[in-house]
Amino acid sequence: MADNRHAKLGLSDDQVLEIYETMLRARRIDERMWLLNRAGKIPFVISCQGQEAAQVGAAYALDKEKDYVLPYYRDMGVVLSFGMTARELMLSAFAKAEDPNSGGRQMPGHFGQKKNRIVTGSSPVTTQVPHAVGIALAGRMDGKDLVTFTTFGEGSSNQGDFHEGANFAGVHKLPVIFMCENNKYAISVPIEKQLACENVSDRAVGYGMPGVTIDGNDPLEVYRAVKEAAERGRRGEGPTLIEAVSYRLTPHSSDDDDRSYRAPDEVAQAKTKDPIITFGAYLKETGVMDDAKEKEINDRVMEEVNDATDYAENAPYADAEHALKYVYAEK
Secondary structure (H helix, E strand, C coil), X not given: CCCXXXXXXXXXXXXXXXXXXXXXXXXXXXXXXXXXXXXXXXXXXXXXXXXHHHHHHHHHCCCCCXXXXXXXXXXXXXXXHCCCCHHHHHHHHCCCCCCCCCCCCCCCCCCCEHHHCECCCCCCCCCHHHHHHHHHHHHHHCCCCCCEEEEEECCHHHCHHHHHHHHHHHHHCCCEEEEEEECCEECCEEHHHCCCCCCHHHHHHHHCCCEEEEXXXXXXXXXXXXXXXHHHHHCCCCCEEEEEECCXXXXXXXXCCHHHCCCHHHHHHHHCCCHHHHHHHXXXXXXXXXXXXXXXXXXXXXXXXXXXXXXXXXXXXXXXXXXXXXXXXXX
């Protein structure tokens, strides 16, 4: 039997099964969205495939009753972990009135849900970073025990918003976790053409915070790093920069043709490290999951995905006269 790493981290068998199920739920919803897009039923998909381990492992290390998450557009695993449902994500994909993010006004991937402390994202990349810093500052001023967790791609780490946010958080020792989901490509630009340093985490020292680069395909490694960062933040020791290295298994979005900038062999090689497969194998090696349990989980997830698809496809669109709602003040 393989080394039981999750027990050493204080995670029970049931908890790691829940992590696996949430990762699988994100993958199956994403796969369904691609099929719906290709069938002409939904307009756009921006995918989480290949990054589920980083997302779910990180979210699982946070306190869902206290902490705030400011996800970037791929973070389906984060928002599912924090309480969004398959139905709600499908309502967003179909741009229906019940979409909790924006009532059908925004593109998919612009997550926001007040009741679950998921702070609304924006189309310009990286704007969520200074917002996370501001919420951490507000929490300190109010005497609240909270950590903010924000994610972004390695391309976003080159934007001014990241540098300003990281500098402010470092100066004021704010409880912010900055997690870069390094999937190797900022749309079509490979990592070696984006950074002069070797790792995104190398930038942390300039802002007076620790920086670590970890295997983003291993949810347990991500859980450990984020838990340590959250504990540091709660102790008043300031922010942490985590670089979770994974790989984007799909094109950048449903409007992108990745064949123009990366070789099929490279993608095929990356699929051998697919976190759904590798974490499933770990659970089997440790005796936590067998083939029957795996089938039970997959069947349950597919039932959810089918229900979510049917519900969202048949749900009503917002009334046309609501287009200007929430734009102007109403008496």
